Amino acid sequence: MNKKFVNRTIGKPLLLSVIVAVIVIAGIVVGAIFGFNKAATVDDMKLLTVNMDSFVYETELEKVEEICEEAFEDVSYKYSQKGVMSGADQEISYAFDKEENLDTVKKALADELQKAFPDFEIRVTVTTETVEKSLPTSYIVRAAIAGAIFCVLAFAYTAIRHNLATGSAISLAMWLSGALTFAVFTLTRIPVTTAFTYVLFFNLIVTAIAASFTFRKVDETLKTEAGKAMSVDELTQSSVATKEILIFVVATAIALVLVGAIATHTMRMFAISSLVALVVSTFSAWLFAPAVFAPLKKVSDKNAAKRARYDYKKDKKTSEEA
Amino acid sequence: MGKKKSTALMILLTVVIAVLCAITIFPSFTLPWTDGVKGWNPAVMQYDFGTDLGGGYYAYYYPEGVMSETAFDSEYELKPEADKQAFKESYVQHGGLYLSTDEEDGIYVGGELSADFKKEFDRFVKVVSDRYAEKGYSDYRVSVVDDYAIRVELPASDTYASSVIQMLSYTGKLTLKSGTSDAYTELEELTKKDVKITDYIEGFSTDTQYDVAYLEVELTDKGEELIKSVKSTLSSTSEAEGGTGLIFSVGDNQVGYAVFKDYIDGDTITIPEDEAANIAAVETYAILLNSALENGGFDFELTAINASDIRTFEPVYGDNAVLLLYIAIAIVLLALIVVPIVRQGRYGVVNAYVVLSYLIITGLCFAFISDAAFEITLGSVLVFLAGLLLVCALNNSFYQAIKKEFDLGKTVESSVKTGYKKCLFPAIDLYAILILGSIVMAIVGAAGLHLMGLQALICFIAGAFCNLLWMFAVNFIFLSASKNKYKYFRFVREDDDDE
Structure with a gap:
């Protein structure tokens, strides 16, 4: 044939x-x-970053990620990236489409994280990134x-x-x-x-x-x-x-x-x-x-x-x- | 070759290949003793990976007067109650950033965002992008965050990532200063009005000689005269010994070591900077200095970046990307070893030895050949697989050619000889084309493609050796040791007058 x-x-x-x-x-x-x-890694994006101290990162990371993913149910994120800074701060960043409106998600997520970890400072920020050169x-x-x-x-x-x-x-x-x-x-x-x-x-x-x-x-x-x-x-x-x-x-x-x-x-x-x-x-x-x-x-x-x-x-x- | 000799060679070959395979791929483990070498790591665990497989470093560049929401919230909470409101009012939120309204910072002028500041910032973004592009990474990213900050990402293989991120952020203008390590002052000639540094300096480049990496400065005629006029004031001794020298600085930041009398030769200054192996670090000096020479300084400063501000990130393809990739390649290797053994008998065992030889050669070359930053990327995986499958495909075509000759009624030895001869030149032609293509990619391609070209060159040269020489030699040894040459190839002939 x-x-x-x-x-x-x-x-x-x-x-x-x-x-x-x-x-x-x-x-x-x-x-x-x-x-x-x-693809996400070379494209403009909206980055939602969850910033926490090293204790939470080392001991409760899975729980934090679980809470984040529940909050993201109605939006689809492109990829996630875990960032570890030498010092006290660690963060997880989630990349979304640049046009996505994340204000509601940000507030909801910040409230949920505050409820789950009342004794720790966990901050949620949203920034928009425009790729200059990859x-x-x-x-x-x-x-x-x-x-x-x-x-x-x-x-x-x-x-x-x-x-x-x-x-x-x-x-x-x-x-x-x-x-x-x-x-x-x-x-x-x-x-x-x-x-x-x-x-x-x-x-x-x-x-x-x-x-x-x-x-x-x-x-x-x-x-x-x-x-x-x-x-x-x-x-x-x-x-x-x-x-x-x-x-x-x-x-x-x-x-x-x-x-x-x-x-x-x-x-x-x-x-x-x-x-x-x-x-x-x-x-x-x-x-x-x-x-x-x-x-x-x-x-x-x-x-x-x-x-x-x-x-x-x-x-x-x-x-x-x- | 006699049976005893070939059996001895077979055993020796098996031991050598087993040992080299272990060096290449045997999994890591900790040794039981505490003194000396503490653990075993195979060659495949020593690779430098690109960001797609090895992750990398990232950092943010914030102009003075700009801060992230996180930093703003932290500072706000640390302020005394009485100062909180004033602090809050001195900043305006802009996306995920807070911008200072203090006119001294230059971001807000007359209560509005300054167009001049934005223009200068945008110019700086382009300059920073060009600086990172010059570094030649296989993968990197420069992006603007909410219009007034920059985020940069580098692969983890850059061992100088921290100093690269810090140095390529300098915003000052290029200048030449003289003095001792206690204090340097700008050369008087350069402080005059309307004087441009480009009238004195043509450019910067790097070179290595006698295990030392040098920063070379090309001067213009005017620059040569200026340096001649100050040469007599310079020492022959080093900075550490308190000698008088010249330094290049970008803003307030000295770049590289000081220049002493002996480094100056006419219109060229040659400054020994570091060991030759660290040429990448010296190249960063050249990139920064050329950029500052071409673009001048900027009207703003960045918030100082410390090593502790630099973050690492996991591989783009996931934390376990490398391990999972190795598992996938191991399965492919196993299939390429087992299937020919099942179909081609002992010739398949010879194929297995050749496949393992290819793995050893490429695995060790990838680990120990350095081209300043010989990163393993997904491109490396593709060329490795292409080379591996080509080796097996050509081994199979040799087998088919030998079988064809055997079916014509020739003896096994004669079939092997004629079969190889018929396949040899087409195989040489194919490898010649692929090696030429790899050389072109290595020379003309940039960044990741340049590395992929080099890696393809290694894979195809290894493949050519395996198919054109090694296969023949190993097959000769095994065939000589074989009792039944028909069974060796799984050939069947009804009339057997040849034995």
């Missing part, structure tokens, strides 16, 4: 390119208008440049070692993978943190690995007599390393699912982001790279055949001049 599906896509590079282009353009438009959906623009620009250079180097190495068609196919698959991942994140509004650049680099690595499985098979097939006699489409269809790619991708997905399942909620979001990048790189390496390789190989073979003709014909213009 996998083979039939792949064979159908190999003959349709234009269709795949159009679909991908539409998604990427939509992603760029949505990104330009709404930007990324920033990542400089130069960081993102350099990440994009690094990704682009990676794709160019992959093209150069593969083109020199093998042929232009293979180099172009791998490089295009990597470019597409990066652009599509960016677009998918923007369109699906998956929360983005500084770790997004890690996921993008991971995406490029997986695309390069998975695509190389196919092109290794292409080289192997071309060395055989049967392979030399095949048409480009037959060669590509018989060489797509479906089993190897899917085993590698599934193993990676299981590893990521384990990381997400076992670890905390926020880690789960990171695992989901990585899974999305993995799916995109699978598409690029398994379907797009072979689909785009076939026409490129045909052009390359045609040019090679022209140059190799024993009765090499000059082009029409020069023959007329002669």
Whole structure:
């Protein structure tokens, strides 16, 4: 079934390119208008802070957290952070959406904490934080440049070692993978943190690995007599390393699912982001790279055949001049 | 290789890998004796983590005249009854902050919030953000709190977090002073009207040489002349010995050590600051001084930040994030060891040795290779997993290639030789591309991506070694010791004329 599906896509590079282009353009438009959906740690927020002394923090922290969470039943907080100051003060901060009105919650919580701990000073404050910088623009620009250079180097190495068609196919698959991942994140509004650049680099690595499985098979097939006699489409269809790619991708997905399942909620979001990048790189390496390789190989073979003709014909213009 | 020799090598290999695995991952425990080394910690417990896995430090910057609601309430309660009302009236609540209405603080002027103060504060926010950006952390945060305070967050791996937070908050202007450690006064030339420090100093940078980290100052022609004119008054001795030197200060805060005669060479001043291993601390001096040089001083001061004002926070991904992550990776490792053993027989055992070798190499390199701040982040986890799965995938492709050759009727030894040969160059090509990509990320990428690139380089070089050399060597040893080479690979052939 996998083979039939792949064979159908190999003959349709234009269709795949159009679909991908539409998604990427939509992603760029949505990104330009709404930007990324920033995760709590890199976004503006309203911070409700419960400040207490070290005795309460060491001995009654669970009770304090319980009271806080009961008070927050009607509002959803993004994440909590425990802060320990060397000295007397400790605090728990809860991050909320910047637009959330926390005046009522603050008063209710302060009253409940006063009732539960009448002999201790526990203060509740609400502040609004506007992120100035969690990542400089130069960081993102350099990440994009690094990704682009990676794709160019992959093209150069593969083109020199093998042929232009293979180099172009791998490089295009990597470019597409990066652009599509960016677009998918923007369109699906998956929360983005500084770790997004890690996921993008991971995406490029997986695309390069998975695509190389196919092109290794292409080289192997071309060395055989049967392979030399095949048409480009037959060669590509018989060489797509479906089993190897899917085993590698599934193993990676299981590893990521384990990381997400076992670890905390926020880690789960990171695992989901990585899974999305993995799916995109699978598409690029398994379907797009072979689909785009076939026409490129045909052009390359045609040019090679022209140059190799024993009765090499000059082009029409020069023959007329002669 | 003879069976006895290969068996001996197998045993030796097993012992070495077991010992190195223990060094890398064996859980921590306390030793029973009280003298000397008190506990055992594996390499994986020695990592520096980014904020996502290791938590970090945070602090607030409050301009003088601004205080948090908590601080206001505390001060209010400490005031005598008679003074409480006056104290309350001298502040206005603004979100979670209290702003002083005293015109000397400059926040309120003529009963209204001063636009000049806000403008100056906003300028300071941008400057502080740029200072932290220059530090090159994998992860950090600078945010404005209720318009008139700043909150900064750094990763826990920064061992100088306390001094970084304090130093990068300085609001004074850059100036050059001369004197002894008892008293320094600003150079007369620089106190003149319309004189700009940028006319004398081009910039600051850092360097290391002979185990010492230096702060280097590039002077302009005018600066070179000025320093020449004061050089004769400087000592060759150190500050501690009461010598006369020059200091760079930002406001009232001296930055770095004093400059003595021997440090001056034409248009460059080279100040030895610290041990080379502490270059990160010296880089903070350079960042602060360059920032003060470029942006000048500010019209307000911040409330002094003490080390006790700096808070630690737990990892963004939860307190047990690291432990849970290790458990998840351990399960993945176990699966990658067990499944090939079940499917591929003794070749699977060889795969297990190679996987453990990869774990040892990357685990030890991550722990003991330092790049000033070699933090482990989630990016590190991704490249580790990618490298690990690639090692297993390529081991499997070697196995399949050997099996294919065997199915053509070749002997096991011949199948191994031909199978490896066919897979070797494609594997080399793949690792070459990945290593090139890692080098690009390490050189061009910044902050966390730079570190991820370095870590990817380690993972892929380790993977290349494991797949291209080590796998072959370990397989050769195990195969030589094996009695039944067919069973070794779980191959089946009906006609057996080869034994």
